[in-house]
Amino acid sequence: MSTPGGPRPRVEARTEVCVGAGQCVLAAPEVFDQDEEDGLVRLLDARPAAALLPSVREARHRCPSGAITLHDGTAH
Numbered sequence: 001m002s003t004p005g006g007p008r009p010r011v012e013a014r015t016e017v018c019v020g021a022g023q024c025v026l027a028a029p030e031v032f033d034q035d036e037e038d039g040l041v042r043l044l045d046a047r048p049a050a051a052l053l054p055s056v057r058e059a060r061h062r063c064p065s066g067a068i069t070l071h072d073g074t075a076h
Helices: 023-027 050-062
Strands: 010-013 032-034 041-043 068-071
Touching (some): 023 032, 023 050, 050 068
Antiparallel strands (some): 010 068
């Protein structure tokens, strides 16, 4: 995890793995969206504020295809 004032953790959303379930959007709508045409994940904020990290972790947990990665120094 980053230290206060340090770099924010980075979120990765892989469209090539996404199945369009939309669970990420339900868990963290400030960070994720779905493409209107194909329903695949769209990343709105690759380095979300610390206050959003619990929602990002929930989105990662809910994702049925494993398309979401949070690079924050913790185990997945």
